[in-house]
Amino acid sequence: MSSTWTLPDDLDLPTRPDFFPAPGEALPQHWSKCFGCGDDQPSGMAMTFIAEEGIEVSGRLTVANRYQGGPGVIHGGILSVAFDETQGMACMLLGVPVVTGHLEIDFAKPIPLGSVLEFRARMDGMTGRKLYTSAEARIVEGPTAGDDVVATSRGLFLTIKPEHFTPMKDFVDGEATSPFGSSTL
Numbered sequence: 571m572s573s574t575w576t577l578p579d580d581l582d583l584p585t586r587p588d589f590f591p592a593p594g595e596a597l598p599q600h601w602s603k604c605f606g607c608g609d610d611q612p613s614g615m616a617m618t619f620i621a622e623e624g625i626e627v628s629g630r631l632t633v634a635n636r637y638q639g640g641p642g643v644i645h646g647g648i649l650s651v652a653f654d655e656t657q658g659m660a661c662m663l664l665g666v667p668v669v670t671g672h673l674e675i676d677f678a679k680p681i682p683l684g685s686v687l688e689f690r691a692r693m694d695g696m697t698g699r700k701l702y703t704s705a706e707a708r709i710v711e712g713p714t715a716g717d718d719v720v721a722t723s724r725g726l727f728l729t730i731k732p733e734h735f736t737p738m739k740d741f742v743d744g745e746a747t748s749p750f751g752s753s754t755l
């Protein structure tokens with residue numbers, strides 16, 4: 571795997587806040603219409619997330635046939651959504667909304683349709699509004715399941731004010747069941 575990503579050396583590392591779910595507990599979806607995690611998005615990926623020890627979170631994705639890119643394997647864009655979503659969830663630790671500014675992926679091994687992927691993500695540090703995150707994926711169920719890391723990701727997230735989404739509110743598809751532009755945490 572290769573990457574041009576370098577972490578600044580003046581980062582602060584957040585500690586786990588009291589409001590964050592305990593290790594093993596589910597994390598709430600951040601937005602019910604979200605393509606990655608929303609339970610009110612029938613065409614979406616319906617990812618689920620769990621708080622892990624420390625400042626780590628994990629997410630699961632079942633690779634449905636409709637996520638096919640090359641013959642029999644997951645589309646790289648779908649994998650990128652899953653990383654975006656998991657690393658965004660890791661930023662929930664701060665309790666403020668974030669958006670992705672930069673995301674980069676290394677695709678290390680082919681991932682067959684029907685696999686269940688587990689993603690693990692954490693914040694590596696922050697400075698001001700900038701949150702630096704990383705994550706990796708493993709196949710936990712399926713014909714090629716094992717301990718090998720099949721893809722890795724690094725991403726920069728920026729904290730935003732809830733008003734960030736106000737100009738978009740006329741474009742929301744239907745009535746959302748979670749607060750618009752905010753976390754339900």
Ligand SMILES: CCCCC/C=C\C/C=C\C/C=C\C/C=C\CCCC(=O)SCCNC(=O)CCNC(=O)[C@H](O)C(C)(C)COP(=O)(O)OP(=O)(O)OC[C@H]1O[C@@H](n2cnc3c(N)ncnc32)[C@H](O)[C@@H]1OP(=O)(O)O
Pocket residue numbers: 600601654655656657658659661662666667668669670671672698699700726728730751752753
């Ligand atoms: C899909 C919607 C998701 C909505 C989530 C919202 C709330 C949820 C609540 C909590 C989160 C929980 C879970 C989240 C789960 C999943 C998340 C999915 C997230 C997405 O999928 S979200 C969609 C894709 N995303 C966008 O739609 C962003 C479009 N974009 C912008 O809205 C602006 O671009 C913005 C706001 C990013 C920055 O704009 P801005 O004006 O506020 O700030 P500014 O430009 O001044 O940058 C400040 C400092 O960041 C540095 N910086 C900025 N961009 C950089 C880059 N790319 N590379 C390197 N450095 C960068 C500058 O260099 C400067 O650095 P310095 O301070 O050192 O000078």
